Amino acid sequence: MPSLCPVVTCWERGPQHWAVQGQKRVASCRLWQRSLPCGWSCWETTNHPFTYRSFHFFVLWCHAQGENHPSPNFNQYVREQGAVTDQLSRRQVRVYQLYSRTSGKHVQIQGKRVTATAEDGNNYARLFVETDTFGSRVRIKGAESGRYLCMNRKGKLVGKPNGRSRDCIFTEIVLENNYTAFQNAKYEGWYVAFTRKGRPIKASKTRENQREVHFIKRLHKGPLPFPNMDRIKHFEFISFPPTRRAKRNRKSQTAA
Incomplete structure (x- = not known):
């Protein structure tokens, strides 16, 4: 069911009938007040009930068609794609x-x-x-x-x-x-x-x-097939000169 907008007031003006929403004239109709679906305007009273009911049945029909539509079968997609060689993806x-x-x-x-x-x-x-x-x-x-x-x-x-x-x-x-x-x-x-x-x-x-x-x-016990992977890597410690803060800490420890 479509959502409803604020009440729209329609009144008779000369040979035509106008609806006002704020300061904008939107359509022709006779004097009445009703909440219309968002984006709707007023029509002539003789045509409005039939048009509204037709639109209501149309929305219900569309909703029923959407429920009856079958959902995509992911398992079938996997079977079909799995039977074909993938030429785009990178080989592992x-x-x-x-x-x-x-x-x-x-x-x-x-x-x-x-x-x-x-x-x-x-x-x-x-x-x-x-x-x-x-x-x-x-x-x-x-x-x-x-x-x-x-x-x-x-x-x-x-x-x-x-x-x-x-x-x-x-x-x-x-x-x-x-x-x-x-x-x-x-x-x-x-x-x-x-x-x-x-x-x-x-x-x-x-x-x-x-x-x-x-x-x-x-796993294979022989040499690894990739270059530079068979070399044993050792950790190397790099010594840096002590900072001023480190020197002060050492002096305080020796003084204590």
Whole structure:
């Protein structure tokens, strides 16, 4: 319901009827007093009731249309945007190892060959994990070999020099047992998995609840990949000449 303004007084003046609000004549009408909605003027008495009721029903109709309008679905927006590579945002690169729950070793990419047999701190076990979009989608690149972890149409893990295709993009899934699983973005339901001997398992035979698809992220013990970060920084104390106040304090302490 529109808000009401102060009472508007209308009176008859010659052949026309005028409304006065302050010192301003606004419209034609006959003599009456009533509170009108803000911004309204007076009309002729014969037309005013119909116009006012029409406007009232129009406001109620607009209000009903606004309530029936569906609210935006944020989950659908996340799914749609997460399926597309983000070309505008800055890439975030993390460096760590992937510890396999079944083999007890770390994932390594050696050329086209991908295994989970690397010891802790091995150069081939150091991985660069680059974000692809905000939907937990990443690209995994071997720091030593420079190849990306990918999955072909047969479900086999391979290393490729170029990781732009969708078969080289994986979705990080944090499980209830705090392990992490990596599902391929192109082949939904296919996961990165290894046997007890560290050999890759065909992805079409994998499930999320299997031990073979569970990994733990671990920091690499080797040298850090960024320059000037492997140097040990020490604190240096700089001595300044004593001020006058410090000298006075020393003299007072020695005199006491």
